[in-house]
Amino acid sequence: MMDYSDKVMDHFENPRNVGEIEDADGVGQVGNPSCGDIMKMYIKVDDDNKISDVKFKTFGCGAAIATSSITTELVKGKTLDEAKELSNQAVAEALGGLPDVKMHCSNLAADALRKAINNYLGIETEEEDDFHCHHQHG
Amino acid sequence: MERIYMDNAATTATDPTVLEEMKPYFTEVYGNPSSFHSFGREARDAVREARDKVADLISADDAKEIVFTSGGTESDNYAIKGVAEELKDKGKHIITSSIEHHAVLHTCEYLEDKGFDVTYLPVDEDGLVDPADVKDAIREDTILITIMLANNEVGTIQPISEISEIAQENDITIHTDAVQAVGSIPVDVNELNVDLLSLSGHKFHSPKGIGALYIRQGTRIEKYLHGGAQERGRRATTENVAGIVGLGKAAQIAGQNLEEKQAKITQLRDKLIDGILEEIDEIKLNGHRTKRLPGNVNFSIRYIEGESILMKLDLAGIAASSGSACTSGSLEASHVLLAMGLSAEVAHGSLRLSLSKYNTEEDIDKVLNVLPEVVSDLRAMSPIYNQD
Amino acid sequence: MERIYMDNAATTATDPTVLEEMKPYFTEVYGNPSSFHSFGREARDAVREARDKVADLISADDAKEIVFTSGGTESDNYAIKGVAEELKDKGKHIITSSIEHHAVLHTCEYLEDKGFDVTYLPVDEDGLVDPADVKDAIREDTILITIMLANNEVGTIQPISEISEIAQENDITIHTDAVQAVGSIPVDVNELNVDLLSLSGHKFHSPKGIGALYIRQGTRIEKYLHGGAQERGRRATTENVAGIVGLGKAAQIAGQNLEEKQAKITQLRDKLIDGILEEIDEIKLNGHRTKRLPGNVNFSIRYIEGESILMKLDLAGIAASSGSACTSGSLEASHVLLAMGLSAEVAHGSLRLSLSKYNTEEDIDKVLNVLPEVVSDLRAMSPIYNQD
Numbered sequence A: 001m002m003d004y005s006d007k008v009m010d011h012f013e014n015p016r017n018v019g020e021i022e023d024a025d026g027v028g029q030v031g032n033p034s035c036g037d038i039m040k041m042y043i044k045v046d047d048d049n050k051i052s053d054v055k056f057k058t059f060g061c062g063a064a065i066a067t068s069s070i071t072t073e074l075v076k077g078k079t080l081d082e083a084k085e086l087s088n089q090a091v092a093e094a095l096g097g098l099p100d101v102k103m104h105c106s107n108l109a110a111d112a113l114r115k116a117i118n119n120y121l122g123i124e125t126e127e128e129d130d131f132h133c134h135h136q137h138g
Numbered sequence B, C: 001m002e003r004i005y006m007d008n009a010a011t012t013a014t015d016p017t018v019l020e021e022m023k024p025y026f027t028e029v030y031g032n033p034s035s036f037h038s039f040g041r042e043a044r045d046a047v048r049e050a051r052d053k054v055a056d057l058i059s060a061d062d063a064k065e066i067v068f069t070s071g072g073t074e075s076d077n078y079a080i081k082g083v084a085e086e087l088k089d090k091g092k093h094i095i096t097s098s099i100e101h102h103a104v105l106h107t108c109e110y111l112e113d114k115g116f117d118v119t120y121l122p123v124d125e126d127g128l129v130d131p132a133d134v135k136d137a138i139r140e141d142t143i144l145i146t147i148m149l150a151n152n153e154v155g156t157i158q159p160i161s162e163i164s165e166i167a168q169e170n171d172i173t174i175h176t177d178a179v180q181a182v183g184s185i186p187v188d189v190n191e192l193n194v195d196l197l198s199l200s201g202h203k204f205h206s207p208k209g210i211g212a213l214y215i216r217q218g219t220r221i222e223k224y225l226h227g228g229a230q231e232r233g234r235r236a237t238t239e240n241v242a243g244i245v246g247l248g249k250a251a252q253i254a255g256q257n258l259e260e261k262q263a264k265i266t267q268l269r270d271k272l273i274d275g276i277l278e279e280i281d282e283i284k285l286n287g288h289r290t291k292r293l294p295g296n297v298n299f300s301i302r303y304i305e306g307e308s309i310l311m312k313l314d315l316a317g318i319a320a321s322s323g324s325a326c327t328s329g330s331l332e333a334s335h336v337l338l339a340m341g342l343s344a345e346v347a348h349g350s351l352r353l354s355l356s357k358y359n360t361e362e363d364i365d366k367v368l369n370v371l372p373e374v375v376s377d378l379r380a381m382s383p384i385y386n387q388d
């Protein structure tokens, strides 16, 4: 079942960029507590359309926390266009891989980030269906 | 790092005395109990002695009522499918509870696929089945009631004797999954008055892969494993002699000063429960406060998720579980906690710490020392926790 | 008295190296492989390694194709009932042979009760199934062919690759009970080209109570034990970790210099066969002379009865068997020998001596020394023996 890479463990034990940004330019949240996970991303965007700061808060499993953390590292300093391109595959790879049953967790972080970017850009994103978990567990 | 094992509801360490007892049955007394010769006779004698010890532990009238199996799951499958198969012409209705172990639930679901009708009784917020509900659920065609003696997640102990009285009045076969109870609390098949009872050795310091099904004499049940004539024709396959010897020894040891050990573990449990309640706010003890297994502690800790709690504890050298071992890892909210009325959100933050005779006062202190920080670290990271 | 064990087809002694490998998994590495924490991870790693070793021994493409079970009987029950259950809407006809182990035969009989139709193919006087008979038996509604790789009583090895070719041409699932073969002769699931293969550890120096079912990827089969999600959902129950580790080690050891060991045991077997043929008259070697397990010797000794031969041998310190271990003790004439055309009278006088890597030249000499006298003593007592 859950056999996490050293990289995952490192990001779980020492998560980077945890917290909130008071005057965030964009905020994105995905997940649902009844599904066992919520991820919230805050971004600051500078004049060059680059992400100058990013923070997260996560309620979720170990993979959810680690993917949030690495995502913030991966996109800090990137342009919004580059950040939007970040795939869950890339997130998983940056963590040295994720167990099969946890691959879906990496969607969350990328999704939350995209939502934050869209929020900054003023794009409405479809609301989550509250009655079904948005990803398959297990 | 000194590690602390508090996942004894998942499995226990084999008692070294049990292992000692088993050793000769691998390389020296290795005969097949069905064999005619002296090697076979020695193995046969060992199996006989072990059967007596298991019968003793649950106060069975006759050791013949004990059939060895590969564990709790097989015992549950055997009991439920065996009765269903045998009595299907009499009726196809089965009554169980909604908080059974998957070995019972998934077997019942399998039977539903085969045309059986299953009633899953609700439980109250402590996880208790109401015997009145059992009575109400009984129909003309009810052939089996299967309700667990003690729950593996929250430790709640069911009023099985009351339920079996109802079963008896209505002439319905009754099985109880006593996998979590046997070895932890006194279990007497006659007091419980059940026809079938499942137990599993690895929950009380025998090795994994060996268990038993108690089958009261006269109980009608189809066999489960077809083949040779072992176990008086009730379970084919060459007997797991070393495992059986281990189960016997573990049963014998468990029976010695059972109540004393129970009291000691209960005292540790209560210290742990009280300590956690004192140190951490916004938590909820799951399961009945007193009608509960001596070693079971189960809390829901709001705003955080079970797996991440387990990871943090594991990093601190504490082995615990969130929900049952079988489901931990899949992050599905425990069906037991949901049935007890918890919201999925709260259920996701559940933590089970389960004790055995090997746990000490120091273990409790260590957990009480580590857990509050784990919780506050994770809450600090949680988007749904309101820090003010 | 120095005793000689020649009943290795019934069960074998656990290899001391295997036991050594297992020991830590009782009292030290005792976690539940499904558990999240480090104790669980250690157990999980051990199970993974063992699975690789078992896969290696039978040249499975992927270790995922190995499902651990409680032994040969469960593997057979799982394979046959599982395919029958899964494919019953496609058809209800099963083809097997008349000399299968009871684990297969009684499972097939059970399915007949449930409305399945089973063809029990005949064998020739050597115990061989004719592939042409398999072909002829195939019907529109045939869903499974289950034929053993090597017979437990007479050691005859069947032409499984030829049979599986026929199965494949007709798109029928094929299972082989290789319980007697695995560990004794090279077994390659791809050469055999089977979908399912049963093996049992205690036939090759792992402990009893652990076995495996090989399930080729893509094979449609209903699970047998319902419950937790262990073994990728294919077999519920807390894994018998120590047993699995033992099976893995035994598989590894069996694979090392397999052909050399096979040659050595074959040479002992042939010395025993030739010696007995030389010393005792009016006897018949049962089973094929060369297409036979390296360790199997089976004779029918006219005018005397099997159990009394076993008793005399046992008194002389030689452990043997008459028919399979499962039926020895019930004194029914072996269904295998009857199917091979022996009269019941002759079948009753059968003696099986089965060798393992632990048998020596001296063991053979001792048997050759003792057996002739046993036979002549009993014949002297027999009213049907004509002494002139």
Ligand SMILES: Cc1ncc(COP(=O)(O)O)c(C=O)c1O
Pocket: B009, B010, B070, B071, B072, B073, B074, B076, B101, B103, B148, B150, B151, B152, B177, B178, B179, B180, B200, B201, B202, B209, B211, C236, C237, C238
């Ligand atoms: C209540 C209950 N029933 C059944 C089982 C299954 O037992 P085993 O793992 O021995 O198959 C367990 C433990 O896993 C259990 O706690």
Ligand SMILES: Cc1ncc(COP(=O)(O)O)c(C=O)c1O
Pocket: B236, B237, B238, B239, C009, C010, C070, C071, C072, C073, C074, C076, C101, C103, C148, C150, C151, C152, C177, C178, C179, C180, C200, C201, C202, C209, C211
């Ligand atoms: C050919 C064959 N099949 C199946 C079995 C059953 O194996 P087990 O005793 O491990 O259940 C045996 C041995 O008893 C056997 O020889």
Ligand code: FES
Pocket: A036, A037, A060, A061, A062, A063, A064, A102, A104, A105, A108, A137, B330, B331
């Ligand atoms: S985010 Fe990891 S399981 Fe849902």
Ligand code: FES
Pocket: C331
């Ligand atoms: S005389 Fe003893 S079994 Fe027949």
